[in-house]
Amino acid sequence: MMSDFQGKKAIVLGGTSGIGLATAKLLQQAGAEVIAASRRGHLDEECPGIRVDAVDVLDRDALGEFFIRHGPMDYLVNAATGGARATGPFLEMDLDGFQGSFAKLWGYTNSVRIGGHHMKAGGALVLVSGYPARKYGPGYIAISTVGNAVEGFVRGMAPELAPIRINAVSPGLIDTPMFPQQGPARQRFLEDGTRHHLVQRAGKAEEVARGILFLLENEFVTGTVLDVDGGALLANP
Template sequence: MTSTSLVIGGTSGIGLATAIRLAAAGDTVHIAARRTDRLAAVAAEHPELIGHSVDAGDRGALDALFAELGTVDRLIVTVASNAGMGPIAGLELTALRDAFDAKYWPTVTSIQAAIPHLKADGSITLIGAITGRMGMSETAGIGSLNAAVEGLVQPLATELAPIRVNAVSPGGVDTPWWDFVPAEVREQLFAQTAATLPVRHVATADEIAEAVVFAATSRNVTGTVIETDGGAHLGSVAA
């Protein structure tokens, strides 16, 4: 029987790469996002993906979507925010609140809406980031956001069992998340980052999606945060 997957935030980056992988594996894949222009672009290039215009922070809209979908095997939440970075002394708290409003609360809202519709052997997979666990300067704001997302995993894996709950924690990834940085600066930053990583490259969205699909589909993995950071957690390496 075909499995049904819903990828929230599935129109770009890790979310889109995950949706493509799941569809290639035979799932019926629905993607949800706010921006209708991105949904239209994905529909033109990937007609196998079924798009829905939904704000993940709107519980009523999510309830309506799940009522339409019926039973879901896998929920993957890939909403993201690049707000909340910078030195803590000068960090604007409104920016940090915006970051939580963009990622943490939509993640929790999506989980709450999904619970009545997930199969007993279904799964929930979230996206955190290494800033939630590494002592990286000037990331206290965004790091606390990602720590909050990853902090959901173990309690919910127990509370919602046998539904499996996991997260994937990437390091730097070449996705539209970085569009706020000018292209030339971004390329230089990626080159510098790659030189310090044991794998010697910055990840693609598809490489992270490979781990997301594993977490979502492996029936013996729950309560786990999978690090896929190119070895960044090991610290700098010699050139």
């Protein structure tokens, strides 16, 4: 396992489930001191060695206290979904739902605005976009718009934060608890969703986490978006 993470402190927001949890586990295995946090503040599975705390990334006061409690840190990953995601045609959409989808963006911007003051020299941040940011499909306007905003935010922030680095990872469809379906319905959902990924299966949270570790440890990468998406952008339609 990589050793660049020995002696480093990493905070993973949204780190109790899915992509965030997989990232927290890989970082801990690579030797980092890891704090994983979410609103619930407990992990989906037993992970000795990972410290867990509760914070809502939309609560700026609580986030400020959180970073005072746990900073300074070398690495900050925010993989929190933030809240609900609206789907459906825009002209028929409940606009409150559409605006509610931006909770993810506000959670990310809060964490960079507040956590940015607690980064150690040489530190790095990673946010999570998603393939609909650059692949538009019917019903996904809210997710596409928010993903675009996350990617634009990363590009815009890289010069301001330098030499601290900031990047985004953009996953394809990943089999995580974000999707509540169970049993055969889940299987169908994942198969339908990945029909047009070049790699014809859903991704694993750990595959995205490996991309995140690359972005954290490679000191020559900033202001970029790494697609870990099974070729979703290149596939038709």
